[in-house]
Amino acid sequence: MVSKNMEAPVGNSSGCWNVPEVYKHHEQRKVCISRPKYREGRKAKAVKVYTINLESRYLMVQGVPAIGVMTELIQLCALYGAVEEYRPLDEYPAEEFTEVYLVKFQKLTSARAAKRHMDEKSFYGGVLHVCYVPEYETVEDTRLKLQDRRSYIIRAARSKARENEQKEGTNKEPTASGTATTSERIITRQVNTVDSGNTSGTANISPYSSFPLLPLPPREHHYYGRKNEHMNILTEDKMGTLHTAIINTQQQPGQSSSSSQSSSGINGGTEHTLTLNQASTVRFVPRSTNLENRKRKMEEAAGHSLTDVSGKNELLIGPKLPETPKLDMEDESLNTTVSLIRNTLKQVESISDIKPVEKKKKPRRRI
């Protein structure tokens, strides 16, 4: 299994007997300790910028105790994805009683996960240092890596545009979110999505066509749920729940993959908390709460349209509700809970509304 194909990177002038070069990016940089609280991540990290050039499906694992645990190491690696090749880097300068290994994963994402989970972890009494070693890539490896990255970004941009379009649709509906800040952002989004070539008629797009690419925006299901209401009020809840269920299962892999991607040290530390928070909140909100929330929204919107003047025109655009949704849960305690939740959410919302989202104009510096 140990392959001889993975040769050390051989320069034009250097032969196969040369010691593999120790590059600067192999070093473990000093952890930065001077970050202010708000920029602190979950783990102490060095000040370093990750680009696709630095990433690779080739990993170097340093600090493996020299006690014949190669199989165990590769088994550990294989937890994160298929390992294509591996070999010990005997020539690489290693600390006493440790070994260095080169591991080539089939996919970059596996290497990313392996690095994230194995770096600085103890292994048979030693502490592993795992780093990318893009210098082992062939030209073809590099080409494919860049190609994959580019198409990933374009796919993400496309589904984002689609998501924004759909958001536009839902935002126009009578929800309580028609604040100045959101509508301002919608405008910029509209501008952004113009070149995507799609018409804004989101209602015609099949809801499922967009599922596999990116998790739906959380609003989505409440839009379709409402559409179903036209047909059958009794099944509305069920359908809503069903949709939520689908979305939740669809969202989880998406979320986890995004968090695994971001936590591999690619993004600034603080983003971990952001993505992870999001993931956990999406996951743990019970479905009944979603339903209550949705009901509250509709009801609130209806209430708004009677009393509130500003932003009402916008609120009335879009598919209209056939009737006011039920407010009464026909049970005293249920009603109390509903109003409690409603009030809390109102508070939460009003806080988020106050936050200024106006653009910060950066004075362009002279170059």
Next chain:
Amino acid sequence: MSQKGSVEGCDRFEYLQTLVTEFQDTDSEEAKEQVLANLANFAYDPKNMEYLSQLQVPDLFLDMLTEENENFVEFGMGGLCNLSMDPECRDIILQSSGINLVTNCLSNQREETVLSAITTLMNLTTPSSRSQITDPAILQCMLRFSLAESPRLRNLAIVFLQECCTEEQVAQVEQQMQGQQTAIGIPLPKDEGTAEICLCSRYSIPGRQKYVDSSVMLHPHVIMKNFYQMLLSDSSTPNWETICLWS
């Protein structure tokens, strides 16, 4: 729950805005470096691209390319490398005449910066920008890089030559290279004392030191000029290409 997406988006936007504000307000170089690295890493995630372009972070990164602090240049270039993958950000960078600024980074001392610059140039290639990016000077530089000893630099330059231009273009430039040299991709020395050491060590020229008089303190640009003349005088020798190898 139905609000979660936009609320989360708001938070993210605000957080990024806080970073940009801190970057502009702080006087501490260290804090600037940290924030810049943060922003550049955020640019890796396509979720943030929209917010970053709203906050004019592409321009912020471009501004960094002309800074004296090499970390600023490296992080800014890394950020651009990440951002330019996205078609919208790519267009913003192109509109801010980013090609020239990025091209200048090909002459940077740090390999990481040069690598980011090459990838960024590849990302910036569109039907309308192609002619500028496949300028003979840049292709010459890529040809030199494709002979470099560093495998990463070599691979990336080869990919550039394969993907961004035609074989005819490469052949044409190869011919031109017999005649004259351009400066792109040759690191600009920091000061007089280290200039020639830097050049000679980077190009691993055995026994050629005599071309540069080390006893005379020269202005970097004069040393560069001498260096090119040296290369020119060597271009008649059959294996002059080996001169261009990076050490």
